[in-house]
Amino acid sequence: MSTAERRMPARRANRRAFATLKSIAGFVVVVATTYLGLLAVTFFIGRVVPIDPVLAIVGDRAPSHVVERVRQEMGFNLPYYQQFFLYVKGVLQGDFGTSVLTTNPVMTDIRRVFPATMELATVGTVIGAAFGIPLGVLAAVRRGSLADQIVRIVGLVGYSVPIFWLGLLALLVFYARLGWTSGPGRMDVVFEYTFTPITGFFLLDAILNRDWAAFRDIVSHIVLPGSLLGYFSLAYISRMTRSFMLNELSQEYIVAARAKGLSETRIIWGHALRNAAVPLVTVIALSYAGLLEGSVLTETVFAWPGLGLYITNSLQNADMNAVLGGTIVIGSVFIAINLLSDVLYRMLDPRTRTR
Amino acid sequence: MNETAMTRREWLLTDRPQSRLQARLGRAYVTWGRFAANRLAVIGMLIILGLIVLAIFAPLLAPYSPYVGDLAKSRLLPPDAAHWLGTDDQGRDILSRLIYGSRLTLQVVVLVAIIAAPLGLLVGTVAGYAGGWVDAVLMRITDIFLAFPKLVLALAFVAALGPGIGNAIIAIAITSWPPYARIARAETLTVRNSDYISAVRLMGASPWRIVLRHIMPLCISSLIVRVTLDMAGIILTAAGLGFLGLGAQPPLPEWGAMIASGRRFILDQWWVAAMPGFAILIVSLGFNLLGDGLRDALDPRGSSQ
């Protein structure tokens, strides 16, 4: 096989290029169909619901000719497939309709609140990975030991505890009773007039502004919800790290690395973890996506002005445009993260690279 | 071999079972041995059995009514001898509400499992057995659902259908089936071309019969493990929906909704919100421990033990 390949370099190069093209085309098809599927579901939820969308806009008491006019204006008299086409077109242009609650275009609202959610999820994932990976490695290396058991229990509890409840208890203990952290919200009202958001990520903005008082305040606000999300991420990451590491440590190349005289530290962190990192990237990406989703509950508890709180507030007011807009945005980020993790996987694993 | 001289254990563990039943019982015995050796798994099983007992005998076990409290005398009482877990703002005994709430929890997990698992099983086995474009289309749909944010989608569904425990169950089930389809498909692919299935095919069995009678049963054990492991997630999602006011409606003693109503008193009467949370934690921990144990016992290769 290898000699045959050496004889036909041109054809091999062709085949490689074709394979690359095919995998890119595959990517595009996957992303496009997934996105269309997402829109089909939100369209279905938005249009086939018991609440008449027109009545939701004009109110129940509007005279029937007004209802009819709005129905035509909004295209609700068209067949469903045409409506879906218009819907997809609108969404692709960033048009999610208008929020009944805020009277803004939903897209404008989401742009305003989304950075808060991203910031929280990022802090959570960083905490989760920073603690979860070393704990998972420790558990795998000391398999069966007390440390392993403790990591396992900590992880299992993380999988089993209702996040909103733990958030309430955390607020009660660390904010109300001990006073170690700030309470709900993203920052103190005092700073709201002096603080100028640049990126929307307040931690970053405070650094850019060199506003250290605000920075301290933001940290003391984010530390509770961030650690909470971090704990959930840690539960997942440490468990997967352990299982990947056990798999890698049982491979022959680890024996070879020992036979070379490498230190255990180098074998564990430089060889085994480097290999485990390939699937771990996917895990971390999925955990980040999970935290974005978990924000719906966490933000409610911590009055964190992000997308999750926006969605729940809209839910309570039957503001379907806002709910579905938020759903589409989170869904899109999910798809993007999946895609990104695929790309990262390919970068980390030389076996998937075509040369 | 002399049957009478065998102990029951030997009969179960024999290399040469005399009947299909004996072989099955023998396998079950070995699996049970592996499971029982795992202390945490047994604890998990006991928790779930406890939940079932609570749900069945709720009227006998609950000391007070879950719906009617003494507003005048027993409002927001801290835990004491009369009310072990305290009372809520309506003067209702929290323990009694939790005991009745176990019925709702059980209802949610059972119904979601009954809807989602067969759906996933059907999609996965058909896709795996049929192959070709049927497989491609079904798996694309599965992957699309898998790429969705489950909780947010369930929220949107419930928002559209209207709040209530029935709609919450439907919404969770709709978002839960894809992993089962994946597992069932993977299992189907491993047996599809086995001699055993070929033999059945040669005997003239129809594709549907093969899928229903021969392939689906083979997928059951890995599916059970996965469903058990998912139960905790289902409970948490249901509680989350309840907490947001989208699941079971008051005065139903649903645990998530109980946390939501206790939230107002968290500063001074912490137990109102804390107790239902412990209940959720214990039950979903039970399912996780049980699921882990089942996985290790049924699939000793794949376990990370």
Next chain:
Amino acid sequence: MSTLLDVKDLRVSFPTRTGVVEAVRGVSFTLGRERLGIVGESGSGKSQTGRAIMGLTPEHGRISAEKLEFNGIDLTRASKAERRALRGKRIAMILQDPKYSLNPVMSIGRQIIETLRTHEPVGRAEARRRALDMLAAVQIRDPERVFGLYPHEVSGGMGQRAMIAMMLVAGPELLIADEPTSALDVTVQLDVLGILHRLVADRGMGLIFISHDLRLVSSFCDRVIVMYAGRIVEELPASRLSEAEHPYTRGLLNCMPKIGVDRHPLPVLDRRPEWAL
């Protein structure tokens, strides 16, 4: 001939749920700067013997020996760090299948350099040069190119050459080759054996060559040890293999096909419980 390795009554056992598995049960031999073959069927304890000498017995394994001496160093007394310093530097090991024994996410060049820099304080350029020299020494025609390749990008024969380069780059005195050609195509087996032979001879190393293939061992080694169920059942010079006395060795010899001889019925390897005693 000076003694490189002296093994006396080496035992390796593994406690398992169903009882203690005794993998090696009192193996003794000495080795100079020569080529010693260890043969035996699968599971006879060859690999565990080699790994015990390397200090790579799995963690839950128990190991004991009356004597385990390398160049006068008492390995049973040596600390973990001392043994680690020996590995790769003075005693090296080649594993069976390069597909699994090379780190898949590290380029071949880096894996060779890693051995070198673990044991010698060499600079980057120097390390690279020596790695390239080593690749040339295992008869890789285009060392520069192979240096940057990842293990999955090379064939099995090329991978095993890289493995040899990685293990010999620091200049060990003793090499343990555990079935180094069993996973390779028959056509490249001889190439790799030839390379191994040359390097061992040129550098004056001691070699323990582990294989289940008696003929291969007899043609490649000076002396042969035959193992069965964790024990040595026979030890003899390779040239006098046909004079083997033990029925197990004779059985192994009998199983090898010969041209022009009727093979009906096919001989079956005889195993008697009393040989394991």
